[in-house]
Amino acid sequence: MNVNSLRYMQVKEQLVQLIASLxxxxxxxxxxxxxxxxxxxxxxxxRAISELIGEGLLYARDGSGTYVTEKPTGRTIEPDKGIANWxxxxxxxxxxxxxxxxxxxxxxxxxxxxxxxICNTDNEYxxxxxxxxxxxxxxxxxxxxxxxxxxxVDLNPFYRLQEADIPFVFCHRFVEGIxxxxxxxxxxxxxxIATKHLIANGYERIAYISRPVYxxxxxxxxxxxxxxxxxxxxxxxxxxxFEPTFETExxxxxxxxxxxxxxxxxxxxxxxxDGIAKGVCDAxxxxxxxxxxxxxxxxxxxxxxxxxxxxxxxxVKFQTYEMGALAAQLLQERPSQDNQTVVxxxxxxxxxxxxxx
Numbered sequence: 311m312n313v314n315s316l317r318y319m320q321v322k323e324q325l326v327q328l329i330a331s332l333x334x335x336x337x338x339x340x341x342x343x344x345x346x347x348x349x350x351x352x353x354x355x356x357r358a359i360s361e362l363i364g365e366g367l368l369y370a371r372d373g374s375g376t377y378v379t380e381k382p383t384g385r386t387i388e389p390d391k392g393i394a395n396w397x398x399x400x401x402x403x404x405x406x407x408x409x410x411x412x413x414x415x416x417x418x419x420x421x422x423x424x425x426x427x428i429c430n431t432d433n434e435y436x437x438x439x440x441x442x443x444x445x446x447x448x449x450x451x452x453x454x455x456x457x458x459x460x461x462x463v464d465l466n467p468f469y470r471l472q473e474a475d476i477p478f479v480f481c482h483r484f485v486e487g488i489x490x491x492x493x494x495x496x497x498x499x500x501x502x503i504a505t506k507h508l509i510a511n512g513y514e515r516i517a518y519i520s521r522p523v524y525x526x527x528x529x530x531x532x533x534x535x536x537x538x539x540x541x542x543x544x545x546x547x548x549x550x551x552f553e554p555t556f557e558t559e560x561x562x563x564x565x566x567x568x569x570x571x572x573x574x575x576x577x578x579x580x581x582x583x584d585g586i587a588k589g590v591c592d593a594x595x596x597x598x599x600x601x602x603x604x605x606x607x608x609x610x611x612x613x614x615x616x617x618x619x620x621x622x623x624x625x626v627k628f629q630t631y632e633m634g635a636l637a638a639q640l641l642q643e644r645p646s647q648d649n650q651t652v653v654x655x656x657x658x659x660x661x662x663x664x665x666x667x
Contacts, residue, residue, distance in 0.1 A: 320425075321350045322358035327395055327427045329367050331444055334380040338368070339403055339428075346409070347416055347428065394424045396641065397445040397453040401433040406584075406613045407630055408456070411481060414634025415454050422642060424451070433556065435461035442467035446474055452641040453478040454634070457485045459524050460556060477644045481637040482630075483525055491650040493637040497526050500626045500656045501533025504580045504608040507624070507658055509541045512666045513578035513606045517549035519565045519590065520582035521556060527582055530610070534580055549576050553586075562589025570597055570605070578606030578664070584615040587623055591663070595620070607663040622661035629654045 328338070338344070344355045359376055362368045370376050398415050400408045412428065419426045427450065429441040438458040445453055446467070453471065455478055468488045471478050480492035501518075508516050518534045520527040531550070538545050551565045562581060566589060569576055581587035587609030591601050599605045601621040609616065612627035636652055 321348050321354050324348055324425045325358050327425050329378055331427045331429050332378045334378055336378045338376045395450045396424050397427045397450045399429050399431055399455045401431055403430055407611050410630030411634035414631040415638040418635050418638035431458045433458045433460045435464050439464045439467045446470050454481050454637045456482045479637045479640045489649050491640045493633050493652045495628045496653050496655050497529035498533040501530035502537045503658050504626055505534045505537035508578045508606050515576045517569055517576035517579045519586050520552045523552050562586030563593050566590040566593035581609045584609035584611050584613045584625055588615050591619055601663050602665055612659050621663050624661045624664035625659055626656045627659050628656045
């Protein structure tokens with residue numbers, strides 16, 4: 311058997327395990343994402359999917375994608391007892407911060423000849439619970455989890471993993487009350503360095519616009535407050551806004567309009583992420599305010615948004631690839647200390663949006 315044939319068979323089996331973790335009519339990730347996730351050529355992905363459609367595990371909709379069948383008519387999906395499998399729970403593989411984590415976990419898994427089953431929870435506890443129970447029932451050897459943040463917290467699936475002696479590692483954030491290794495970013499420091507940078511560049515009336523209140527947004531807020539207090543700048547409650555939903559459509563825009571129309575408006579805004587920062591920049595432009603000279607803006611995540619805005623966006627960069635890779639390494643090592651924590655430091659990438667002169 312040549313190398314290409316062996317790789318094709320590995321990819322096909324990985325896809326079978328992915329299908330096993332999905333529900334009927336769930337949509338598979340795009341060919342591009344599958345190619346990047348499994349480090350395989352597009353033609354290899356196409357061949358495997360084509361055969362799985364022929365075997366009755368998948369079906370295609372023209373112009374829409376490939377989906378899991380209602381009742382597979384071909385082969386039965388069962389975990390391969392001879393191949394190690396890991397699960398990876400993430401909120402959304404298409405969201406701009408998660409591909410780096412996926413790639414980091416995937417690279418470590420690939421180096422160790424371990425299949426990776428990726429499950430998208432859409433940040434919902436209910437879906438997270440279902441996926442964890444499915445993975446535990448399929449006999450996975452470990453799970454990397456980016457915890458969901460929406461809905462009613464359910465700790466039972468984590469207890470099931472512990473009872474089944476299936477190791478798991480929290481990545482990016484963690485679940486209160488569950489002892490497990492974790493690899494996280496220093497979100498306090500992110501808020502601190504962003505705000506400190508704005509202060510150093512002459513901004514004095516600094517606001518904070520964020521996603522709804524949860525651990526990450528609170529930690530970035532605390533960093534923001536600490537930098538202001540260190541500089542003897544008053545924290546103005548009217549310039550702090552946690553948006554009411556996690557919807558991304560128009561995030562930051564209405565909040566920024568409200569702030570920038572105040573009788574005394576802020577002269578800079580630290581934003582929870584680059585999406586909110588874009589909304590702030592759009593609102594400022596509509597009001598005739600020059601980003602940088604008249605209103606400083608700093609985002610978080612250092613996404614491709616930063617380079618596409620008319621005034622390039624200063625942003626805090628997190629080590630997403632390293633986070634995923636370290637979480638996978640901890641999973642492989644099965645650390646004896648269940649509360650082991652690795653904290654990665656972010657860094658500020660400075661561009662024109664936060665430079666006053």
